[in-house]
Amino acid sequence: MSTPLLEVKDLTMHFPIRSRGLIPRTVGHVPAVDGVSFSIGAGEALGLVGESGSGKSTTGRLITRLHEPTSGQIIFDGQDIAGWTPRQLKPLRRDIQMIFQDPYTSLNPRHTVGEIIGAPLEIHKLVPKQGRLRRVQELLEIVGLNPEHYNRYPHEFSGGQRQRIGIARALTMQPRLLVADEPVSALDVSIQAQIINLMKDLQKEFNIAFLFIAHDLAIVRHFCPQIAVMYKGKIVENAPREELYTNPQHGYTRSLLSAVPDMRQAVVGGRRERIRYTGKEEVVTTTER
Amino acid sequence: MTRPFLSVENLVVHFPTPDGVVRATDGLSYTVEPGKTLGIVGESGSGKSVSSSAILGLHRNTSAQVSGRIWLNDIDLLTLSDKEMQARRGKDVAMIFQDPLSALHPYYTIGDQVAEAYRVHNKVSKKAARDRAIEMLDRVGIPNPQLRVDDYPHQFSGGMRQRAMIAMALINDPQLLIADEPTTALDVTVQAQILDLLQDLQREFNTALIMITHDLGVIAEVADDVLVMYAGRAVEYGTTKQLLTAPAMPYTLGLIQSVPDLSSDVNEPLRPIPGNPPSLLDPPSGCAFAPRCTFKHLVADNLPDTVMPELEEIAPGHLRRCHLTEHDLSKLTPKPAEEVEVV
Incomplete structure (x- = not known):
């Protein structure tokens, strides 16, 4: 077997509990993620399910390095990125992108869609200024939006369309791993299926690996051939979907x-x-x- | 003929805004009997919450224009004065809201808030109200209610808060309970517990229940009858079995098909409804669902775009709003969703 794209080993994240008072001291720790290990191959999808507070979102944020892990390894493409500094991480941020749950709060209301989707291009200086608009329009087309709408603001779009914008933004850098944290749970039922189908198409077309975090077991089953169940910070079961759903351990x-x-x-x-x-x-x- | 226990007739709720009138609910009618559950299904903006808060008179003293009739026990709630309505709100009719964290006051203990609902409607001592609150907290399955009664909302988990909300809603033995997405903010395991609890309590107190949700799975578990709303109107109404086994309106069918279950084929793409729900500001004069409908090509001319279909009874107790002449949608061939031109 070839080496997986992402391998997480014994990942742990403790949130400090601070005492009240003038000089807050750390009086204890909450082990939000407690010795979690799993791997995802290129172009594959792993589902992560569990109740709220089980640590599934924290795990996603650790992999995108929005949180600093307490210990453990996050091996992406052969390199352990767990202890990397922000400067070291910058080029890596192209490869790992995130899709957020709430398309209403995750898009800046003062920026046009073109600015939102084009921002990564500007930050990473990958496409010359003149080419940016073309790339933005291309991305809008890929996610099923009208490419002429790059000048509009997020409030002019419905929830489902906004989530498409969030996906386009994540795709800008041609990532190899997408962490999708409850990407459809804030959407209307009739729209959820649209977004799931879109993500599945993109996965195939661009060979993107997914860490799909959700609590809807039917949707996770549909999207992910392999599913890990988290409970109180630990992965208690990690199995192929047929096995998990027919013979849960x-x-x-x-x-x-x-x-x-x-x-x-x-x-x-x-x-x-x-x-x-x-x-x-x-x-x-x-x-x- | 006696009137049903709750009968909503031709309910209209409009909100005038600077941009025009938002027709949140337009001509809605339904009935509920004691001990029965009506599920109202719809997407955000379909008018399901707005129409239900009208029953509690929550649109009073706002700019909303409400008309129609809401008969509860042969009294039209819309004709009552504010004071009369206040005497019924929380006593005859109670509501459970979606997000218990924002519905509970963070500065008061759970016990104070649950007891307040009782004291407002009953002349009792503080002590008696507190005892009653403890009794209700026990009844909804909160462990150690004598101790937890003095906790603040932030000390409760999401599921416990929703239980406290249910205790508060049921403390006066209401005849009608409206639950507005009571489990949407909760985990599946907690959702199952809350739904079971609601059904147990309903059996015990013979409460009429209106369950507002967008989750057809929840509907299938708890509802006797279902009302499907789209763009402020009822589009299909019937027993849960009728609607889920023989949906006669393309939107209902679309909703059922778009939801995967634990046995669906994972290699098949999901079957979404194309397009997006319409704005209620200046809605189309014809069928509101027509732009997204995969059966539209089967209706002659441009009827769906210009004429609003009427609610018609296609089987005893089964109503739908549709231009199609065929009732059995499985006999028809819809267009593939990708070919529907969505504006």
């Missing part, structure tokens, strides 16, 4: 799967099993409907 995974509302099953009726995971054991409740 960990109690928390089983409780997650039992909680997904199933439209088709609910209409037919029958027995419904719910599993609650307490951290130690599984509590099963069954209802007839």
